Amino acid sequence: MKKVMRGLMQFLHVMKWFVSFLLLFVFYEGQAQSNNIALGIWQNQDRKEEMYLSEKWNLQNGLPVNNINQMYQTPDGFIWSATFNGLLRFDGVNFKLYDVSNTPDLPSNRITTITAGQGNSFWLTTEQHHLIHFDKGNFTVFEGILNAQELQIIVDGDSLTWVLAKNRVNQFDHQSKKLEPLIPKFSKEKEATSLLRLRNGSLLIGFGEEGKVLKTKFPYIEFDTVQTFNKGKTSILFEDTKGRIWGAHNRINYSTGESVMGFTNEQSIYSGWSKVPALYHAIEEDDNNNIWVSSETGLYKATDEKLEYIYKKPFSFAPDISVWRGATMTKCKDGAVWNIQDNKVFRNGELQFQTEELASCILCDLEDNIWVGVLRTGIQRYRLSLIESLVVEDFGNNFYGVYEDSSDRIWFGSWVDGMHYLTKDGQVVSFPFGRGKGALASFLEGSDGTLYVGRLKNNQNTSLKSEGPKVFEEIQGLNESVFAIQESRDGTIWFGDKFGLHRLKNGETAVDPIKFSDEMVDFPVRFILESKDNILWMATNGGGIRKFNYETGDFKVYDISDGLSSDNVRGLMEDQKGNIWIATEDKGLNRLNPNTEEIVMDA
Numbered sequence: 194m195k196k197v198m199r200g201l202m203q204f205l206h207v208m209k210w211f212v213s214f215l216l217l218f219v220f221y222e223g224q225a226q227s228n229n230i231a232l233g234i235w236q237n238q239d240r241k242e243e244m245y246l247s248e249k250w251n252l253q254n255g256l257p258v259n260n261i262n263q264m265y266q267t268p269d270g271f272i273w274s275a276t277f278n279g280l281l282r283f284d285g286v287n288f289k290l291y292d293v294s295n296t297p298d299l300p301s302n303r304i305t306t307i308t309a310g311q312g313n314s315f316w317l318t319t320e321q322h323h324l325i326h327f328d329k330g331n332f333t334v335f336e337g338i339l340n341a342q343e344l345q346i347i348v349d350g351d352s353l354t355w356v357l358a359k360n361r362v363n364q365f366d367h368q369s370k371k372l373e374p375l376i377p378k379f380s381k382e383k384e385a386t387s388l389l390r391l392r393n394g395s396l397l398i399g400f401g402e403e404g405k406v407l408k409t410k411f412p413y414i415e416f417d418t419v420q421t422f423n424k425g426k427t428s429i430l431f432e433d434t435k436g437r438i439w440g441a442h443n444r445i446n447y448s449t450g451e452s453v454m455g456f457t458n459e460q461s462i463y464s465g466w467s468k469v470p471a472l473y474h475a476i477e478e479d480d481n482n483n484i485w486v487s488s489e490t491g492l493y494k495a496t497d498e499k500l501e502y503i504y505k506k507p508f509s510f511a512p513d514i515s516v517w518r519g520a521t522m523t524k525c526k527d528g529a530v531w532n533i534q535d536n537k538v539f540r541n542g543e544l545q546f547q548t549e550e551l552a553s554c555i556l557c558d559l560e561d562n563i564w565v566g567v568l569r570t571g572i573q574r575y576r577l578s579l580i581e582s583l584v585v586e587d588f589g590n591n592f593y594g595v596y597e598d599s600s601d602r603i604w605f606g607s608w609v610d611g612m613h614y615l616t617k618d619g620q621v622v623s624f625p626f627g628r629g630k631g632a633l634a635s636f637l638e639g640s641d642g643t644l645y646v647g648r649l650k651n652n653q654n655t656s657l658k659s660e661g662p663k664v665f666e667e668i669q670g671l672n673e674s675v676f677a678i679q680e681s682r683d684g685t686i687w688f689g690d691k692f693g694l695h696r697l698k699n700g701e702t703a704v705d706p707i708k709f710s711d712e713m714v715d716f717p718v719r720f721i722l723e724s725k726d727n728i729l730w731m732a733t734n735g736g737g738i739r740k741f742n743y744e745t746g747d748f749k750v751y752d753i754s755d756g757l758s759s760d761n762v763r764g765l766m767e768d769q770k771g772n773i774w775i776a777t778e779d780k781g782l783n784r785l786n787p788n789t790e791e792i793v794m795d796a
Contacts, residue, residue: 245546245563246578250288251571257281257290261566263306263520264556267313272556272564274572275304275317280327298332300325306520308346311354311367316346324358326370333370338363345388347396355396357388362398387440389430399427399440429519431476433484441473445486445500456500459490475519479541480528487522492534494542503542504534520554525561533565538575548573596636598644606633612646624665637678639686647675648688669703671695679721679729681743687729689718694731694741709739709748722765722773724787730773732762738775738785751785756792758783 250256258278265273274281279292279302292302303320310316314328324335338358345357354365356372362385363372387399427440439447446455459471475487476495484495485503493500522532532539533552539545554566562576594606603615612633613623633647643650648671668688677689686697688704693715695704708715716736723729729741737752737760752760759780766774775783775792784793 244577245575247546248574248576249571250573255288256571257288259569259571261554261572262304263554264564264566264572265307265309265315266556266558267315268559269313270559271313272558273307273315274566275307277303277320280304280307280317296332298334300334300336309348310346311348316356324356326365335372338372347388347390355388355390357385357398361385362388362396386442387427387430389432389438391432391438392436397430397438399430429473429476431478433478434482439476439484439495441476441486443470443472445473445476445495447495454497456495459488475522475532477522477524477530479524479530481541483530483541485522485530485532485542487519487532487534492532492539492542503539504537504544506535521552523555523557523563525557526559527561529557529561531555531557531563536567538563538565546575593634594636596638598636598638599642604636604646606636606646633675635675635678635689637680637686639680640684645678645686647671648673648690666702668697670706671704674717676717676719677721677731679723681723681729682727683743685743687721689721689731691717694718694721694729694739696743707741709741709750719762720764722767724767724773725771728787730765730767732765732775733760734762734778735760738762738765738773740787751790751792755790756794758794 252259258276258281260277261281262275262277264275267273270285272283274283276290279290279296279299282289282291291299293299300323301319301321304317305320306318308316310326310328312328314326317323317325317327319325322336324338326333326335335358338361347355354367355375356363356365358372362375364375365372385398385400387397389397389399391397426442429439429441431439431441433439433447437447437449439445444455446453448454460469471488471490473486473488477485479485486493486495486500489506491505492503494503495501521534522530524530529540533548533555536548536551537544538548538552538555548565548567550570551568552565553568556564558564560576562574565573565575567573591608592605593608594604596604596606598604598614601617605613605615607613611624613621615621635645635647637645639645645668646665648668649665650668671688672690672692675688675690677687679687679689681687684699688695688697692706694707696707697704706715714736716733718731718733720732721729722731727742727744729743731739731741733739737750737755737757740749740751742748751757757775757777759777761778761780762775763778764776766776768774771787773785773787775785777783780794782795784795785791786793
């Protein structure tokens with residue numbers, strides 16, 4: 194099973210956040226040298242959903258149930274879901290539903306929450322207040338100790354697990370599968386409502402309506418600090434990287450150890466609860482040390498002094514227990530915090546995409562893919578696309594060539610829409626040169642820094658290396674469609690266009706056409722290769738390949754009469770042995786031995 198899941202996760206592995214997705218909206222800011230250079234910037238805030246590939250499972254394609262309360266992934270790769278129809282497992286291919294009909298040890302199908310346990314074990318709660326421990330295929334049921342919404346689990350090392358249930362802190366014995374209550378003197382008559390293990394090893398316990406928080410000393414049975422942390426119940430405790438302790442229920446505060454900072458709280462938006470402070474559902478910190486708070490009224494970013502609204506809900510329903518237990522917020526291995534609000538999915542406070550229906554829960558899996566339970570329509574998985582998408586507004590987006598120059602600019606040549614380049618800092622520059630005059634499919638930066646783009650060149654070397662080219666001049670004597678550009682070792686620039694091969698000597702502004710003979714038809718040259726022995730090889734459309742010694746002027750043609758599988762050739766390559774590989778358009782791959790002139794069809 195581990196091999197299956199590892200293979201699945203490798204297949205689903207995506208480029209992480211160093212992969213950016215490109216949506217370009219080009220706007221004109223002026224002219225330079227009367228060439229109408231258009232400047233732009235990266236824009237992806239408004240259409241982030243195009244970054245992600247979405248997969249859906251519902252009743253029509255194998256999902257046994259449509260409503261998901263909460264999801265969890267065990268370290269062995271299985272995705273588990275708490276549903277009102279039972280416990281659901283996904284192995285990467287198929288779903289399996291554990292319910293009372295096929296699992297006698299399961300006391301109820303109405304599973305409300307799922308929480309991490311030791312290793313591949315986990316804890317479940319049901320609508321009937323059962324507490325269930327699942328380990329190695331076995332269900333251990335605890336009855337009569339669970340109150341609604343009052344479950345918290347702390348997995349503490351390899352042997353200790355603390356369970357807050359029925360307002361008591363219990364230690365779970367992994368050998369006997371029993372819960373042993375921890376009853377300090379202070380809390381004998383109090384209701385424990387929250388639980389947190391601090392990084393220094395202390396255990397924090399929040400208590401009922403008095404808002405007091407108790408801090409233990411190692412080994413967990415001595416209590417040395419009592420602080421009035423919150424006016425009222427504390428159902429969430431959280432420690433940030435600064436060591437501050439956050440507490441929340443329908444109020445939210447944080448403690449620095451010396452003082453408690455409170456915030457102005459919104460009123461509830463549930464029907465009939467308008468005079469009650471809003472309930473808080475989850476607190477989490479991202480990799481940039483931002484604190485995110487999810488509540489019934491929306492998503493907040495918490496600063497030292499206030500809560501800043503990121504998204505405010507227009508209305509809300511009374512939450513399921515899973516929502517109270519943090520099902521709407523998850524943190525990925527890369528440190529990003531994800532949250533769902535209605536049908537909107539946020540990453541570190543930025544809207545990424547929207548689901549088709551209201552969402553109920555969210556999970557970031559071991560590969561940082563995002564799983565969302567969607568009300569009435571099943572499960573959706575979102576993963577970053579392996580493909581970067583480039584779109585230029587107001588252009589046809591029919592690109593024919595791409596090239597990176599020595600200054601790390603990426604150039605794109607398009608069909609009838611001119612050319613564009615992308616700078617390292619995200620600037621987009623578009624040149625309307627050649628608009629309506631064919632394809633810009635070929636690029637070359639010469640050894641002297643001159644940039645050639647189709648039949649255009651820019652010989653302002655300092656401009657290319659610094660702020661970017663501003664002026665291009667047209668090379669005379671070339672057809673509109675230049676398919677190939679090559680610099681030979683003697684510094685000559687060679688062009689292949691619709692009418693054959695052309696040569697541009699140093700300092701010249703026009704090319705010389707190369708005529709091999711008066712009888713020979715000039716075919717379009719699609720590709721130019723210089724081999725190790727200073728020989729030019731040309732791939733043509735309809736004329737096979739041509740071998741040209743530019744020092745002596747000797748040439749030779751290889752076509753179907755010499756054993757070439759097709760006269761329509763797209764590309765050429767020289768291997769380490771000196772063989773010339775020939776990519777034909779419609780008849781496979783050929784290999785030519787220049788010494789024996791033998792042609793072999795390899796594919």
